[in-house]
Amino acid sequence: MRVAVCKRAATPLRALLLAAVALLPLACATPGERFATVDSALTRDGPEAALSRAESLARGGGNAALDHLHAGMLLHMAGDFEASNERLEAAARRMDADDPFSLTEGLAAVTIAEGVGAFVGQPHERVALHVIRAFNFMAQQQWDAARVEARQIDLRLNALAGRSGFYRDDAFARYVTGLIYEELGEIDDARIAYRKAYRAYDEQRETTGVPVPRPLQQALLRLTADAAFADEHAALRTVFATTPEPAGRGEGGRAIVILGHGLAPRIREISVNAQHPQTGRLYRVAVPAYGDSRQPLRDARVTSGGYEVRAEVVQDIDRLARESLSERMPGILARAATRVAAKNQMVGQARDQNPVLGVLVNLFTFASERVDDRAWTTLPGQYLLAEVPVDDDPATIALELRGPGGRVWREQITDVRVEPGQTRFVFAHALSPHVPLHRPVAGEG
């Protein structure tokens, strides 16, 4: 949204001039604006087409990490797990290298624009990187490698514990580490991870809107069933108001379906353009805001054989991103105010030297005032999870997906190999009712 403001009773010529000049910033699209076409390719044609579009838009430089993140996520959706992990590793390396505070970028942020520095991602995006990498390894049944990512998640979250702000832990990431440790048979580590996940869900419920998922409740009850944890087990049974159920039922195993849906929200720009009535000098302030949620699902049901389970929200990335921006907003506004003063000073000095130079510098300072709209928008808006018993091998898992307005569409995930007593993780991504469910298939079986 852009708002043009002119304080003095505008002559038609002046208003026309301001309107023309207000279009100047549009000449240079921000990374987020450029990436909008990738989003549409993704929701229209799927991850392969979106990847090809994203690669053609990749500019490298300070945005190299973001380019890698998008590619890594799209490759994950497309089922190319190895390539996905390579790109995500490249993103992690780049963000680690760019993480220390840059003196020049810091200066540029208060004199030129917010997004001129290298992209290092928000804390929840840095954690999500390891979660997606863990998914890639889990899908390939590479459990030792998945454990490495679980430990990376632990380290990153432990480092966040001392920070102020709402994002001091990540319940879903903790839950995923628990799933990995449990699959490896490292029950003590799994129990600790589940406890941390439970605590994080419980503490952040008001902020994230995500209650403790039922499968996590069951996992905690299962892993505290030993007599050594009798007190904890009894307390949890009371809190959860439920009884423990076996991980699988009957002769079969279980499938844990992790369903991403939609996309993380995109940052848009709200700008105010103004012209000084006496000097004619142009001013512009731009602040970021999130657009509408991009989540196509309101409900999802997962069916296997005679079992039907409702998939529960386990992470709301959309909400995390919005909270993260709200938290950063005071700093963004302070830098914007500093920039207005600094740019005004620059224009004044240039005009003192030469009026034409002053106009040119003013046009530059005006056009350069853009928001930093870089974000890992190919992440899903939400993750849902359903744990369903599976009796057949191979099995077919059916999904009934319900969108806004009660619109229902159905998908099937076929050839899911689950041996008796075993767990199979199935990853899928629902983008919209118009495109088929994207289910990474490599490594199955």
Add this chain to the structure above:
Amino acid sequence: MHRQIRNTATLVGAMVTLIALAACTTQVARVDSDEEIDLSGQWNATDSRLVSAQIIEEVMSHPWAERYHDEHGRAPVVIIGQVRNRSHEHINVETFINDVERELINAANVDIVAAGDAREELRAERTDQAEHAAEETRKAMGRELGADFMLQGTLNSIVDQEGRREVVFYQVDMHLTSLADNRRVWAGQKTIKKDVQRPRARF
């Protein structure tokens, strides 16, 4: 005067061009493989080399092979099992496993048999020979040398971090187990501790 200014400008221009070209060129220098180069603070070739040197020294100095020879009148047969990476980094453990394997092969008193993918490839080749090779050159199935011991291990790490400082402790444990009765005949360990201080600011 003008000429002098022009010459200076040309010289400065040439220098700037040279610097720009140098900055744009990938530079590669050959260094000694024993030279310690730590870039990220993560597990690297130096750590791998230190581990293999320590493990080799320990496994070769222990009298388990001699004892076996004395008891059975032949060299023990060892198969290299899995070294599980339980650390917080993706570490290619094959480099030091290969070092250890090479030393064991070169030792006169130990026999090593192929394991894992290499063994599968050999079996596939024998299967192929059974169909395609001339009878007199064909290698029969079921003639493999059974291992007496398996070498296995784990690589663990503990990370303590505060702000931009990280102390990482790696521990590699290797052990040799008798396949006949699960008796551990040798165990070795190598630890590495690193203090990594990451920069707070960059230009």
